[in-house]
Each structure stands twice: as structure tokens, then as C-alpha cells.
Amino acid sequence: MIEFHEFLVAILRSGTPLIYAALAGVIVHRSGVWHLGLEGIMIIGACVTIIGIVLTNSFIIAILSAIIICIIVSILQWFVIEKLKANQIIVGLGITGIGIGGTAFAVESIFGSLAAISAPFGIPRIGDTFGPYSGLSVLVFIMPFAVFSLWVLLLRSRFGLRLAAAGEHPFAARSVGANPSIMRLIAFCVGGLFCALAGAELAAGSLQIFAQNMVAGRGFMGFAAVIFGGGHPVGSAFAAMFFSIVSVVGIRMQIHFGNFVSHDLLLCLPYIATVLGIWITARAKGRTNSASQISELRVQ
Amino acid sequence: MTEVRKDIPAISCRDVSVSFGEVSALSDISIDLPLGGIHAVVGQNGAGKTTFARVVAGIVKPDSGSLLINGKKIVLGNVASSRSTGIELVHQSFALPPSFTVAEALEYGSGGGVGFFKKGDLNNRWRRHLEALEMDIDPRHLIQDLPIELQQAVEIARALSSNANILILDEPTAVLSPSGIAGLFKRLRRLRDTGVTIVLVLHKIREIWEIADSITVLRKGKLIDGPMELGRTKPESLTPMIMGAKDFKENISRISDENSDNKVLDQKSISTLPKNKKHALEIDGVSTETTDHEVSLENMSIKVYQDEIVGLADVEGNGQVTLLRVLAGLSDISKGKIKICGQEATHLNLSKRRLLGLRIIPFDRNMEGLSLTSELWENWVASELAVTPLIRWINPMKIKERCKISMSEWDVAYNSPEQKASDLSGGNCQKLILSRELNDEAGMIVAAQPTRGLDIGATNFVWTTLENARSRGCGVLLLSSDLDELFKISDRILVMLSGSIIRELNPPYDLEKAGRAMVGESG
Helix, strand or coil: CHHHHHHHHHHHHHHHHHHHHHHHHHHHHHCCCCCCCHHHHHHHHHHHHHHHHHHHCCHHHHHHHHHHHHHHHHHHHHHHHHCCCCCHHHHHHHHHHHHHHHHHHHHHHHHCCCCCEECCCCCCECCHHHHHHCCCEHHHHHHHHHHHHHHHHHHCEHHHHHHHHHHHCHHHHHHCCCCHHHHHHHHHHHHHHHHHHHHHHHHHCCCCEECCCCCCCHHHHHHHHHHHCCCCHHHHHHHHHHHHHHHHHHHHHHHHHCCCCCHHHHHHHHHHHHHHHHHHHHHCCCCCCCHHHHCCCCCC | CCCCCCCCCCEEEEEEEEEECCEEEEEEEEEEECCCCEEEEECCCCCCHHHHHHHHHCCCCCCEEEEEECCEECCCCCHHHHHHCCEEEECCCCCCCCCCEHHHHHHCCCCCCCCECCHHHHHHHHHHHHHHCCCCCCCCCEHHHCCHHHHHHHHHHHHHHHCCCEEEEECCCCCCCHHHHHHHHHHHHHHHHCCCEEEEEECCHHHHHHHCCEEEEEECCEEEEEEEEHHHCCHHHHHHHHHCCCCHHHHHHHHHHHHHHCHHHHHHHHCCCCCCCCEEEEEEEEECCCCCCCCCCCCEEEEEECCEEEEEECCCCCCHHHHHHHHCCCCCCCEEEEEECCEECCCCCHHHHHHHCEEEECCCHHHHHCCCCCEHHHHHHHHHHHCCCCCCCCCHHHHHHHHHHHHHHCCCCCCCCCCEHHHCCHHHHHHHHHHHHCCCCCCEEEEECCCCCCCHHHHHHHHHHHHHHHHCCCEEEEEECCHHHHHHHCCEEEEEECCEEEEEECCCCCHHHHHHHHCCCCC
16 A cells, blocks of 8 residues: 555656646647747746745745746747747747756856755645655645646636637637737746746755756656647646656666666656657547647738 | 617728738728618629728728728727627638537637636527527537538627627628528528628629628729619629729720721631631530539530630639639549540640640639749749659759740749749739740640739730730630720630520620620620
8 A cells, every 4th residue: 555655656746747847738739839848948947946945045935936937938939939930849949948058057157066956945745634645745736726727717718718719710819809929928928837837846846956957858748748638738637647657657667677677768668658649649639729730820 | 789870870981991011902992881781892802802891890900091880980900899899700711710619619709808617508508599590500519510501600690699780791602502692691681680780792793682782892902882772783784893894885985996997806806707727625515513612514615716815704703713623624524525726635634734735824823823932943844844754854054044034035023033933023923924834835725814913014914925825826715704804805705604604795895795694694
């Protein structure tokens, strides 16, 4: 039983950042953009949270500054795609590059070295009442509510319908008086919020450490979960959870079979699962026909 | 519903001008459409009908002018402002996201705020709305699964969900089958009787006569006349207004003057009695299957002799496009035969037909005639490469040299053969197409609206080119809905209606007669 609890804790720990990243990807995806900047914005969230805790000794200030900076970077991404009409794939990858390089630069200019920074404390824990789960952060606890809220917002509100219309058929959105460009801006801002939470949970949820390039492709896996889940918040959250189960199983297998199987191969499991997941979704039809399938904004 | 007064026009626009880049879509339009009734706004493609509808709906912001709805001035180019005064627009290609359910598609445009809902409530609410409109549609169906008539019905239901008192429909009949059109008209009449002012953008004259109470004619972005009450106007006088032959009375007298002392025009009347001439094109009893998108051809026969220009007159939407697709081998024919320059070509593909001498100048030069993102020389050589083996050595330098010579001969204004075709103006684009198509091997030229959107100079150039081709011994089939053009250069004119040739006209042409023939009246 304890084994099972440990297993579940491990899944929640590794899965929560992925799920937040996927949620950010989902809302932006539905507004008509492929959010390939997830990785970069997520690492900025992680970096700002840890630096914030170290410099201010306040978790609240740290997480708020992470959210604000992630939203600003998201707005930058929106601006370049929407207003400067740049190809959204290239911009997304560029934002990722800025995130990875920029956080390393920030760490070096503040602390004078590129070594990993550890913070004295992380995100508050949910507390002893939860028994074996007491070590989990409040962001893990909030996560299901976030998924549910986003589902309500996107699939059970007029706002969500307009957002989807802006992504799928911008002219339709315009002809009822909704501005697709503003819809995308809102989507990017909410996406920035979720990226900040994803980064914060990754760096300060259980580790309390920031190392260079520590996101290590989780942003892209979050994006894969968006595609896997067909742009549906709940589906994408489950897809992200699936990836994290695979990765936890991979780590467990290292312990048990480490002597027989190359551990690099086992570490690859989540990525292999990602590719398989995408392949499976490609065969099953997704819920939204997001405009972003053609990788350029539809302008009508 | 907002309070309305009978004496104030429902839509009153003053000096509205719209231009897209250098193209003027509407220039100084002032129209007052009275309250109530069904008002038709008619004109050809590019006349500015859709732009007018979009200006009123707030989707397009005019460069100048003002707009009063029910006597109140509205903010221009603002959909929310137009909608708040009760204007709703039903688009030509429906503006509904395909993956939405019917209920979602009705919901997303309604009201303001975030608007949370439960799925069951949503479906029930919109089911009641659809039932009230006597539309038998399940709100749970996906838009993309609905047939086109029902999609339009949903769009109309959406437009009527917010107390619309002015409903604008942009080419609503273009996508409908005859029975769908009947259903739509029934629905519109019922709406009119409840007090909704309806504005219909149309271009089929027969439909206008069936449904409209008043007519407003636009041509080339200008208001020609209107709104005219239907009772006070006749179909045959409408055709010339739409087609641009309004001032043609003068032209006719000019032609008949010239006729007396001009040999070329004398010849025209003789050329209708050909002797020992070969056919450049024979279309013999061709029919096509009925489809949703195209008007089908019914037992169509056209014969074009070498060295004559045959004009094919029709109001758009009577089968021009289908005929061109059939000639290009893009649409299958169910019966009949096609011969090009005496050779059987019914089952040949386009490149084989080209080898027989067929040349086509397509309707839309920017989409079908040229690849705007490719360079000039690539565009120029494309037709030549299409009929040569797939694997062949291509020498761009040589091609560019030949292209340069050809383009200078044809008077194309260009900087270098490596320019993108999108850099050229409309007239130069058409010249580039002509330079490519009209080489010595051309035996039969099919020109579809070759002067549409061109200025006078370029138009004359195209006409002279076609006349030169004729004197070289080419057959020319000129598809046009511009009577001025047809009268000017055709040796005879065939009138096409609903996919059939119904009349042949010979010079000297009579405007009234042509106008009547094109709407299907005898006399």
C-alpha cells in the first residue's frame, strides 16, 4: 500500500507541472495558435520563482513576480505573432530559446555563476492531514480545480465558444463582434499564468532548486499533451498524466531492471510515449479544428 | 425590438466610400432603403454588393461617409454597434465554426459577458428558438454535418436570435438548390410580414423578380439606380443597368453609323454565313451531372469557326463556370462530344487538349491564371512545361531570355523576369497570361471575362489581341457578362441561360432584345 502511495505521489509530482503546461497550451491552442513557447515560458516561471524566494524570502512575492513576467513574455509572443505577422512556429521556438538562454543569463548576472541555485523553502505543503501526501505542494492540490475551471470556461461559457470561434473561424468571430486578436491576447495571458504555475511547481514544488535547462522538454511534452487531448482541457490533462505515469514507471524500472536494460532507454520512455500518443491522436479525430493546424494565423 | 418610425429609412448611407489598397470597392454610395419590405441589391461580381452589406453590418470600415440606421447614426466599422441597432448579416459562405454544435453556434454570438451555461439548458433554449422559427434542426448536431440549406437556416436563426429588425443576406441563393431557394423565399416573406426589413444581395434577375419589393443596382462600386420599386421597372431594362450597357443606346447608334462605311463591321454580318470553313471548336450536345456547386449544362451545343469571335452572354450563375471547367477537362460530362480543331477531344485531358490548340484564359487570373507567389518566368513557361515530359532538363537562363522577349512583345510592364507575379497590376497580369497562351500554335481561344477589372487601356489591348488572333485564323469563344464588350468584338452572340444556349444574336445587335433574351423572355 505504501508502495502505491509513493507511486501516486511521484506521479502527481512529475505530472502537475506537465498538466499546468498543457492547460496553458490548451487555451492558446483553442484560440488558434500552436503554443510552442511553453518550454521557454515555463523555465522563466521556474527561474523567477526560485530567484524570487532567494532574494525576497517571500513565496507570495516570488510566485506573483513569476506570473507577471510569464504573462509579459506571453504577450510578447502574442505581439510578434499577431501584430508583426511572424510565423507562429518560429516565434514559439524563439521564445523557448529566449527562456532557456535568458534564465541562464539572469542566474549568472545575479549570482555570478551558472551553478544550480537552491532556495531555503519552496511552495507551501498541503499539510500533515493528508498523510502520505502531505509532502505535496498546494499547487498539486489546486491542479484539479484549475483543470475543471478551464473546462467550464472553455466548453461551458459563451466566452469559451467565442475563443474557439476565433481560433477555428476568425471571420465568424468577427462577424458577431468578437475580435479574434483580442481573444488570442486573453488566451496568451491565461496561458502565461499557467506556465508560471507549471514552472513554479517544477522548481519549487518538491526540489526547491533551479538548474539550467531544468525543464528539459516538459514544455514540449505539455504541448504534445494538448494535441494528444485534442485541445480539450480534461483530455489534455489526462494525456499529461499519462506521460508522467510512463516516466515514473521508467524510473521504477531503472531501479528494478537497471542492470539489464540501458537506463538511457528507460529515461526515454516518456518521450517515446509522447510520440506514440501523438500518433494515436493523429488517427482519432480531434475535437477542435483549430486554425493553427496550418501554422499560420488565418486572417480574414 | 427597438422603436421604429415609418417615415425614417431603415438604412440610410451617405457618401460611403471603401477602397482595398488601390482598388475602389465602393465610391460615394448614398442609398436610402425604406423600412419594411424586401430590398434587393444587385450587380455583377466586383460591383461592391458584398462590401456594401459588410459596411452596413460593421465588418468593413469605410474610408468616408456616414451610416444611419432607423434614423440613428452608428459607429462605422464596429460590429457591436451595428448589431445593437438590430442589424444582422447572413454571410455568403456561412460564418459558423464547423466543429460547433448547432446550439453552440447559436450561443457564441449572442449577448455579452462570459455567459456560463449548462449543456442541457443550452440545447433546450436553442431548441425552443429553432422551433419558434419553424426550423426542424436538432441543436446537438455538428455544423459540419448539416447540409448547406440547414447551415444557412442556422445562420438565419442566429441572426434572428437577437431581435434583429434589419436582416441582410449576402448571396443567399448561391449555395442553394431550387427547392432550397423556394424554402428560403418562403421564410423571408414570412419574416417580412412580421416587420423585419430584409436586404438581399443577389445577382440572378429571375430571383429578384420573384422575391424583391425594391431594387438597387450597383456597378463597379457605384450606385446606378435605386431603390426602384419593382412595379415600375422591367427585367429587360435591368440587365443593361447591371451589365454596364446603360449608355449603350449611343454605342448602338455609333456602331450602326460605322456599319455603313466600315468594312470590318460589314464583314461581321457576312461572317455568319461561313463557307468552306473549319470548326475550331465543336461542342455537341454536352450535358453535365447536377452538382451542388455548379450549374449543370443541358444539351449544350456551340460551334466556333476558325476566324470568328463568338460571344457567350449570360448573367453570372447560368453555367459559364461549368462550361469553362468542361472545356478545360476539369468537369466530367455525362453525354455529348467535344472537338477541338477538328480532332476528337471529349476524353482528353487539358495538356492533350492544349496540344490540339486549345488555349484558355481563365476567369480569375490571380487564382487560376497565375501563381502569384512564383516568378514571372516560371509563370510564363508553366504552360509549355505542362505538355512536355516530366523529366526534362530545364535551362532557366534560356527561358528567362525567351520570357523577356515575349513580355516585351506583349508590352508587359515589368522590372525583371525574377519578379513575383503578385507585383504586377491586373492589366499586366492579363498580358502575361496572353503572352503565354496566344502563341502560334493556338487554334482555339476560350477567354473568360478577360477584361474584368481592367482599365480602358488594358481592355482595348485584350480586345485587339483577340481580334488579331481571329484574323490569324483562331476561333475565339468569349465568355462575358459585359454586353458592351460582347457587342464590340463578337461576330455573333450566343445567349446562355440555366446551362443551355437559348438564342443566337447577330449584328447589328439590339440591346433590348439581348436584355430580354438574357432573362429568358422571348421576343
